[in-house]
Amino acid sequence: MTTTKIPIPAGRVRNGRGTREAIISAATRLIHVHGYNATALDDVLKDSGVGKGNFYHHFKSKEDLGYAILDKIVDGFLERTLEPCFADAEEPPLGQIRCFLDRVLEAQRARNCVGGCVMGNLASELSDVHEGFRTRLATLFTAWQARLAMALESARRRGELAASAEPEPLARFVVASLEGAILLAKVSKDVRVMEQCVSELKRYLALQEVRS
Numbered sequence: 001m002t003t004t005k006i007p008i009p010a011g012r013v014r015n016g017r018g019t020r021e022a023i024i025s026a027a028t029r030l031i032h033v034h035g036y037n038a039t040a041l042d043d044v045l046k047d048s049g050v051g052k053g054n055f056y057h058h059f060k061s062k063e064d065l066g067y068a069i070l071d072k073i074v075d076g077f078l079e080r081t082l083e084p085c086f087a088d089a090e091e092p093p094l095g096q097i098r099c100f101l102d103r104v105l106e107a108q109r110a111r112n113c114v115g116g117c118v119m120g121n122l123a124s125e126l127s128d129v130h131e132g133f134r135t136r137l138a139t140l141f142t143a144w145q146a147r148l149a150m151a152l153e154s155a156r157r158r159g160e161l162a163a164s165a166e167p168e169p170l171a172r173f174v175v176a177s178l179e180g181a182i183l184l185a186k187v188s189k190d191v192r193v194m195e196q197c198v199s200e201l202k203r204y205l206a207l208q209e210v211r212s
Contacts, residue, residue, distance in 0.1 A: 116186035
């Protein structure tokens, strides 16, 4: 008697790292749209094609998965949105900030205003009810503000930003304005809202700029 081996689809063969990444990617997509609490573990397993046993091999709990998602979000935000603009040493600091604003706008345009800012979404949903997530998100927003403040301080030292401008409060204003703009664009489903807010942010920065 002979037996026939049923081939396993190549797309479903994963090593340990591939399985972990599949879980994180699926959960990130679901949480971005539905939120953390509304995303059930069963939904993540179904979307990722991973069994429950494999899930618990990589994560102790849904909370543990949530922390891994935050790590991935932070890495992606730094790699694709924040650092590319600030890595160009030849670009003036205020030009770096304008580049960053354009990247945030393009990200929302590419998503057609669906999902909003996953960091902002998680902050709104979990900051009052989960201290672990709140502290991690606070660290992220603080790092974001610090990077903008560093560029603003550099611009002030170079004589390109008004001496009366305060880099830290101004950086916090930019972050808060962007998060509000992303939320309004998400609610209205109109990218023009985001475009207008980014344009006004640039105009405000220009008012602080020292023209030679």
